[in-house]
Amino acid sequence: MAKKIKKVARFWPLYLMLLPGTIYLIINNYIPMTGIVVAFKQYNLRDGLYFSPNIGLKNFEFLFRTNDAWLITRNTILYNLVFIVLGAVLAITVAIILNEIRIKAAKQAYQTVILIPHLISMVVVSYLAFAFLSDGNGFLNKTVLPMFGIDPISWYNAPQYWPFILVLINIWKGIGYSCILYYATICGIDHSLYEAAVVDGANRWQQVWNITLPCLKSTIIILTLMNLGNIFRSDFGLFYQVPMNSGPLQNVTSTIDTYVYRGLMQTNNIGMSSAAGVYQSVVGFILVISANLVVRKVDESSALF
Amino acid sequence: MKQTMKRLSALLLVAALLALTLGACGGNDKPASSGTNSGGNSSTPVSNTGDDNNSESKGNDGEIVTLKVWGFTNAAPNADQINAVAEAASEITRKELGVEIEMTRNFDPEKMNLAMASGEAWDLFNIHSFPGGIQALVTNGYASPLDDLLAEYGQGILERQPEAVRAGSTIDGVLYAIPNNADSARAAGFAMNKAVLDELGIDPAGIKTWDDVHDVLVKVKEGRSDLYPLVPSWSNGGMQEVIPYHNFGAGGAVLEDVFTDSTEVVNLYATDAYREFCERMYQWNKEGLIMPDSTTTTDNMLMQTVGFADYENIKPGKEIEIKKAWGIDAVLVELTPPYMQNAGGGWCIPESSQHKELAMQLWNLMWTNEELSNILINGVEGTHWEWKDENKDIIVAPEGIDTTGSSGYESLDWAWPNCRITAVWDGGDPEQWDKLQEFCDNARISPANGFVFNTTSVMNEVTACNNVVTKYNVGLRWGELNPDETIPTFIAELEASGINTIIEECQTQLDAYLASK
Secondary structure, X not given: OHHHHHHHXXXXXXXXXXXXXXXXXXXXXXXXXXXXXXXXXXXXXXXXXXXXXEOOOHHHHHHHOOOHHHHHHHHHHHHHHHHHHHHHHXXXXXXXXXXXXXXXXXXXXXXXXXXXXXXXXXXXXXHXXXXXXXXXXXXXXXXXXXXXXXXXXXXXXXXXXXXXXXXXXXXXHHHHHHHHHHHHHHHOXXXXXXXXXXXXXXXXXXXXXXXXXXXXXXXXXXXXXXXHOOOOOOOHHHHHHXXXXXXXXXXXXXXXXXXXXXXXHOOOOHHHHHHHHHHHHHHHHHHHHHHHHHHHHHOHHHOOO | OHHHHHHHHHHHHHHHHHHHHHHHHHHHHHHHHHHHHHHHHOOOOOOOOHHHHHHHHEOOOOOEEEEEEEEEOOOOOOHHHHHHHHHHHHHHHHHHOOEEEEEEEEOOHHHHHHHHHOOOOOOEEEOOOOOOHHHHHHHOOOEOOOHHXXXXXXXXXXXXXXXXXXXXXXXXXXXXXXXXXXXXXXXXXXXXXXXXXXXXXXXXXXXXXXXXXXXXXXXXXXXXXXXXXXXXOEOOOEXXXXXXXXXXXXXXXXXXXXXXXXXXXXXXXXXXXXXXXXXXXXXXXXXXXXXXXXXOOOOOOHHHHOEEEEEEEEXXXXXXXXXXXXOOOEEEEEEEEEEXXXXXXXXXXXXXXXOHHHHHHHHHHHHHOXXXXXXXXXXXXXXXEEEOOOOOOEEEOOOOOOOOOXXXXXXXXXXXXXXXXXXXXXXXXXXXXXXXXXHHXXXXXXXXXXXXXXXXXXXXXXXXXXXXXXXXXXXXXOOOOOHXXXXXXXXXXXXXXXXXXXXXXXXXXXXXXXXXX
């Protein structure tokens, strides 16, 4: 114990630096958590958050007692799995390619161009997509398709294309950011490893396979674990704004978030919308914990905690 | 690993300590805020006898009370203009009630929801397009009961408004909102650009039926290829309703036709009227009469730019309203005669208001004081409007001033408590307000007028049905989906989602309501 106190005394500036972030986290993330009770209540402002009548799990029913329960769960999970896997593969590929570029100015230019979409709001992205896909004036229907002699396609009424469009947009938008994380790890890899490999006669591909990827392993695991926690959530902008809330697309664009929004925006039920949030968080929490357990079993040093 | 655990536990310890300190702070805060709360609620009733109440409406420290008013606008709100108007209005309210006004205007349902859900202390709140309507305001406990306040401070309102208009804002015998003294009834049909009709030599008087409208749209398509003959009323396939059903606001449960005496609740999307409408629109769409992208467009004022006609609510004075908003002369084609189903809309006093008595007095003043009402609706004299003549009953926009709200102050008469005591805009009918009164008085009243459906017990079904409706409704209405194929699927999905349970519950409640009347 005395040793511990001594340690704290010795490193006190570090603990002090930790303080603002911790306070922020508590105020912003932990205190509001008590509001979770609203998911189990028939909320009304007069009685307030904590004193509205309790109704048990009734708020959760609407998520399961609908024919769409399967559809929205399937869409949410499948899209997220594709985003996680494809996103990681492409981001790593781009990071490795970036690392191979030797001219500094070119490297920075590429990095900036790849990152820009991440900084654009989803609402703006939806207009960009609309410029391509609009029935009457879209770039695809007016310019690209006629070049190949294909009839115009009514994109916002054609659900079969949207899984690809959504994946494309999500990857295009997200790749810059996740690629930076991988790229930073790659930059941190000890150069002597590569030098040794060159001495041993390894070609570029063998270097990537035997040095870069193994060194990236823990970053990949951490990022994937964190993404798994959000597997029951979806980017509302991507699934609601980008398809312009078009009805005929709903079978492929409806996720838990958009379902809750569409269903409850008109009835304004705070308890039920909170219940959906709680459900998503609890499932995400369980997934992260269990995935981490598995990772720890396989390779303890890579586990998140 | 052990190392990390230790660090983690240290972190948790710090976190716990902090939580305690902060918790203590929170503890200190609470009594203070609840103190002001109770102080506000128990404030002594203020008498409404003119100037001598100044002392009572002032707070303990002699500050003048500021009432926060939330108005509605269709345009993007312009804070500077709104503040200027609030200041001009405050001059009157300071004199009459000893209070000042702070004002905002907004049209965004999510912002409204946030303002209410966060318990922000608004004193008067325009509930137009509030998500979930009066039902949500009441079940969430957002709106205060008004009966006592109205009886005590609302004489001006009681004198001017028939009780039937308030029936739809009364839930379980308690009044929660008061509709505006505007268009409690509506007719519906098309608005068409007059300049285009003139150019093509079409006589507006000859347009009476759906077929006439069709012929006009075809002529416009041929004669003015730069215009879309029919455009949405607002973004994402917005459409003013032309099918005269009584809507209970729950997934499609309606009375099919308010012009009959039937009180049988049915599924709107399974009615003949809906099917015929969708078939007609499908046909028009195939003929190229409807703007492409109409269900996905994000533009709100298409008539101003690329459109010739749209679906509109119709009432006396609508022409000048369109002229003000879009700057075009319109011809109105009425296809659905005037009717009233739960007048609705209007204003409420939020439960979070700390000056409910004063808010009611201000509300009453808005109903009775011509000058105040005129300022709130039309803006500041000289800046936003000026008198056309000496008589001071007609107003015009000053040179170079825009009335559409994009740069100025949007004049939206029906969104304020009492437009009928304000000046008429130049170009409008001087008798406009009397004609509006007559229009409302002669409108058909829905047999279910006054009934508000309590959806609490069928919430799961309503949520599921709302999702099905968003999937098909807009596409069908704009003729993008083939009704022959889609409507049967639509109905089947609605039934699987429990529309019949909703209808049954609605019918039970409606019958009980009618029996008790």
